[in-house]
Amino acid sequence: MIIELREFTRVEGNGKAEIVVENGEVKDVRLKIVEGPRFFELLTLGRHYYDVPDLEARICAICYLSHSVASVLGIERAFGVEVSEEIQLLRELGLIGELLESHALHLYLLVAPDVFGYPDAIRMATKHGELVKEGLALKAFGNRIRELIGGREIHGINVKPGGFGRYPTVEELENIERESEALLRLARRAVRLFASLEPYGEKAEHFVATDGYLWGDKLISDENGSFHYMERIEERSLVYSFAKQSRYKGEPFFVGALPRLLLKAEMLTPTAKRLFEEHREKLVTGYVSYNNLAQAIELVYALERAGEIAKKLLDKGIKGENVPVEVKEGEGIGYVEAPRGVLIHHYLIDSEGKIAYSNIITPTALNHAMMEASLFKEARELYGEADEGALIQRLEETVRAFDPCISCSVHIVKL
Amino acid sequence: MMDKLKLAVFELTDCGGCALNILFLYEKLFDLLEFYEITEFHMATSLSEGSHYDVALVTGTVSSQRDLALLKEARNHSDYLIALGTCATHGSVQASVEGSIREKLKRVYGDEGNPMRALDSKPVVEYVAVDFALPGCPYDKNEVYQVLIDIAKGIEPVKKDYPVCVECKLNEYECVLVKKGLPCLGPITYGGCNAACIRSGLGCIGCRGPLPGEVNPASEYEILKDLGYDDDYIIRKFKTFARWEP
Ligand code: SF4
Ligand code: SF4
Numbered sequence: 001m002i003i004e005l006r007e008f009t010r011v012e013g014n015g016k017a018e019i020v021v022e023n024g025e026v027k028d029v030r031l032k033i034v035e036g037p038r039f040f041e042l043l044t045l046g047r048h049y050y051d052v053p054d055l056e057a058r059i060c061a062i063c064y065l066s067h068s069v070a071s072v073l074g075i076e077r078a079f080g081v082e083v084s085e086e087i088q089l090l091r092e093l094g095l096i097g098e099l100l101e102s103h104a105l106h107l108y109l110l111v112a113p114d115v116f117g118y119p120d121a122i123r124m125a126t127k128h129g130e131l132v133k134e135g136l137a138l139k140a141f142g143n144r145i146r147e148l149i150g151g152r153e154i155h156g157i158n159v160k161p162g163g164f165g166r167y168p169t170v171e172e173l174e175n176i177e178r179e180s181e182a183l184l185r186l187a188r189r190a191v192r193l194f195a196s197l198e199p200y201g202e203k204a205e206h207f208v209a210t211d212g213y214l215w216g217d218k219l220i221s222d223e224n225g226s227f228h229y230m231e232r233i234e235e236r237s238l239v240y241s242f243a244k245q246s247r248y249k250g251e252p253f254f255v256g257a258l259p260r261l262l263l264k265a266e267m268l269t270p271t272a273k274r275l276f277e278e279h280r281e282k283l284v285t286g287y288v289s290y291n292n293l294a295q296a297i298e299l300v301y302a303l304e305r306a307g308e309i310a311k312k313l314l315d316k317g318i319k320g321e322n323v324p325v326e327v328k329e330g331e332g333i334g335y336v337e338a339p340r341g342v343l344i345h346h347y348l349i350d351s352e353g354k355i356a357y358s359n360i361i362t363p364t365a366l367n368h369a370m371m372e373a374s375l376f377k378e379a380r381e382l383y384g385e386a387d388e389g390a391l392i393q394r395l396e397e398t399v400r401a402f403d404p405c406i407s408c409s410v411h412i413v414k415l
Numbered sequence: 416m417m418d419k420l421k422l423a424v425f426e427l428t429d430c431g432g433c434a435l436n437i438l439f440l441y442e443k444l445f446d447l448l449e450f451y452e453i454t455e456f457h458m459a460t461s462l463s464e465g466s467h468y469d470v471a472l473v474t475g476t477v478s479s480q481r482d483l484a485l486l487k488e489a490r491n492h493s494d495y496l497i498a499l500g501t502c503a504t505h506g507s508v509q510a511s512v513e514g515s516i517r518e519k520l521k522r523v524y525g526d527e528g529n530p531m532r533a534l535d536s537k538p539v540v541e542y543v544a545v546d547f548a549l550p551g552c553p554y555d556k557n558e559v560y561q562v563l564i565d566i567a568k569g570i571e572p573v574k575k576d577y578p579v580c581v582e583c584k585l586n587e588y589e590c591v592l593v594k595k596g597l598p599c600l601g602p603i604t605y606g607g608c609n610a611a612c613i614r615s616g617l618g619c620i621g622c623r624g625p626l627p628g629e630v631n632p633a634s635e636y637e638i639l640k641d642l643g644y645d646d647d648y649i650i651r652k653f654k655t656f657a658r659w660e661p
C-alpha cells in the first residue's frame with residue numbers, strides 16, 4: 001500500500017511524500033519534488049559570464065543573493081580575480097541580510113504556527129500579533145540589506161564579478177549599524193522560544209559546511225580535512241523526483257544552520273557563541289529539528305555581525321572601487337552558505353568568457369537523503385500509533401525543519 | 416460590512432519570488448486583508464478551503480502535467496484570474512531554454528524517460544485566457560497591491576504600456592546605454608519597476624518582458640551592434656525573459 005500525502009504547505013516550492021506500507025509496517029518513504037524542471041545549467045551554457053549571476057539569481061527568490069554571490073565567486077576563481085576586503089565585507093553583509101530575511105520568514109511565519117497550533121501566521125496574529133510583528137521586523141530589516149547590497153529585495157543585479165554596480169553610502173551603513181543593534185533583543189527572544197521545542201526527525205550523523213562562516217574556498221565536515229565537493233559528494237537521479245539526491249561518502253548528511261553551528265562555533269560573534277554554549281547539549285544530539293533553534297541563534301549572529309561589518313566599513317571609509325576582470329579560460333567553484341545550507345556553483349569558462357560547463361548543487365538537493373531518512377523514522381514511529389492527521393502534521397513539521405527550498409532543487413545536473 | 420473577496424495564490428513552476436513578494440507587502444498585506452480573505456496560498460498557509468475564488472493569482476510557468484492541471488483548476492474556479500510575474504506572462508528564464516523537453520531531460524538527468532511528466536515551460540497566458548497580466552521578475556509589489564485594491568473597489572486595473580526609459584527620465588537617471596555603453600534593454604522593456612536596475616548604474620536585463628507596440632527592437636539591435644556586442648550575445652539577451660524573435 002502506498003499512502004500519498006498531499007503537497008507540503010508552508011515550504012517554498014512544490015513537493016510531497018509517499019509512504020510505502022507493507023504488512024502494516026512502513027517500508028519506505030519517498031520525498032517527491034514535483035516542481036517542474038527549470039534547466040538552469042542549460043540556460044547558462046554559452047552565455048557571457050557577466051550576465052550569468054543575474055540569471056542564476058532566478059533559481060530561488062528566498063536566497064537569490066546566495067546564488068548571485070556563489071556564481072560570482074565561481075566566475076572570479078575561474079579568472080583568478082582577487083577582490084578587496086571592502087568588497088568581501090559588503091558581500092558578506094548581503095548574505096547576512098539574506099540569512100535574516102530567510103530565517104525570520106521560516107521561523108516566524110512557517111514554523112511558529114506549528115508551535116502555537118495555527119494553520120498560518122496570519123491567523124496566528126490575532127493572538128500572537130506581537131510575535132508575528134517581531135518576525136516581520138527582522139525580515140524587513142534583512143530585506144533592506146538585500147536591497148542595499150543586491151539592488152532589489154528579490155533578484156537584484158547589483159552583485160557583479162569584480163564588485164558592485166552601486167556601493168552603499170555612509171548614511172546607509174550607519175543605519176545598518178544602528179538597526180542591527182536595536183533588533184538584537186527580538187532575536188534573543190526567538191532563541192528562547194525555539195529552545196523549548198521537543199526534538200523530532202532523524203539524528204544526523206554527518207555534517208557538511210563551507211570553511212568560512214558564510215562562504216569558503218572549500219568544504220569541511222565532521223571528519224578531518226577540507227575538500228572539494230567532487231571528492232566526497234556524489235549525486236544521483238531518482239525516477240520519482242525532479243531533484244537529484246546527494247550523498248556524503250555514500251551516506252545521508254546534513255547541511256544548514258545546525259551543521260554550521262556544530263562545525264564552526266568558534267567563528268560566532270560573542271552573544272551567539274554564548275547562546276550556542278548554553279544550548280550545546282541539545283544541539284550536539286544532531287536531531288534535525290534543532291535546525292530551528294540553530295537558525296534562531298544565527299539570527300543573533302547575523303545581527304551582531306552586521307553591526308561589526310558596518311562599523312568596520314565606516315571606520316575605514318568606503319572606496320567603492322571595482323576590481324578589473326580579465327577574461328581567460330579557467331575553472332572555478334563558488335561555495336556559499338545559503339540560509340538553508342551549502343550551495344555550490346561550479347563553472348568552466350572558455351577564452352571568450354562564455355560558460356562551457358556548469359554544475360549547481362543546492363542545499364535542498366544535498367539534504368534530500370537526510371530528509372527522506374527523517375521522514376522514514378517519523379513515519380515508522382507514528383504509523384498505526386497516531387491518526388492520519390497527526391501523522392501528516394508531524395511529517396510536514398519534519399520536512400519544514402530543513403527549511404527546504406524546493407524550487408531551487410530542481411535542475412541539478414551533470415552535463 | 417460586505418463579504419470579503421476570496422483570494423487564491425497558485426504557484427506553478429518558478430522561483431517562488433512572485434508568491435514571496437506578496438508576503439513582502441508587510442503591513443500593506445494586512446490592509447489587503449480588509450478586502451480579501453486568503454483561501455489558498457500554499458507557501459503561507461496550510462489551509463486550503465476554497466472551491467470558488469473571486470480573484471486568483473497564478474505565478475510561474477506551466478512546466479509539468481501537474482502545473483497544467485492546477486492552472487485549469489484555478490481558471491475553472493475563479494472569476495478574475497491574474498497571470499502574475501514574467502514566468503506567467505512571458506515564460507521568464509526557464510522558457511528561454513531551447514530544445515525539446517525530452518532532449519533537455521536527457522542532458523540534465525541522463526535518462527530518456529519522462530516519469531514525472533514534464534512539459535516544455537510555457538507561460539500561463541498560452542494555455543488559458545487571463546483577466547489581467549502583470550509582468551516582472553518579480554513584479555513591483557506596490558503594483559500588485561494597487562491592482563488588488565482596484566479590483567476590490569470595482570475598478571478595472573490599468574496596464575502599464577511604456578518602456579523602462581520613461582522611468583529613468585522621471586527619476587533623472589543618467590542613461591547607461593548612451594553614457595556607459597552598457598547593454599540596457601530599457602527602451603524595449605515594459606516599465607513599472609521604477610527603473611530599479613538603472614538606479615544601481617546597471618543596464619536593464621529585460622526582466623519585465625518585451626514591450627510590444629511602437630517600440631523598435633530593430634533599432635535597439637543596431638545600437639547594441641554599434642557598441643560592439645555580437646549577434647549571439649544580443650539575441651540571447653533579447654530572449655532571456657521571453658521567447659521572441661528580434
Ligand atoms: S517571474 Fe521571476 S520572480 Fe516571479 S516566479 Fe518567475 S522567476 Fe521568480
Ligand atoms: S530595470 Fe529592467 S531588469 Fe531591472 S527591474 Fe526593471 S525591467 Fe527588470
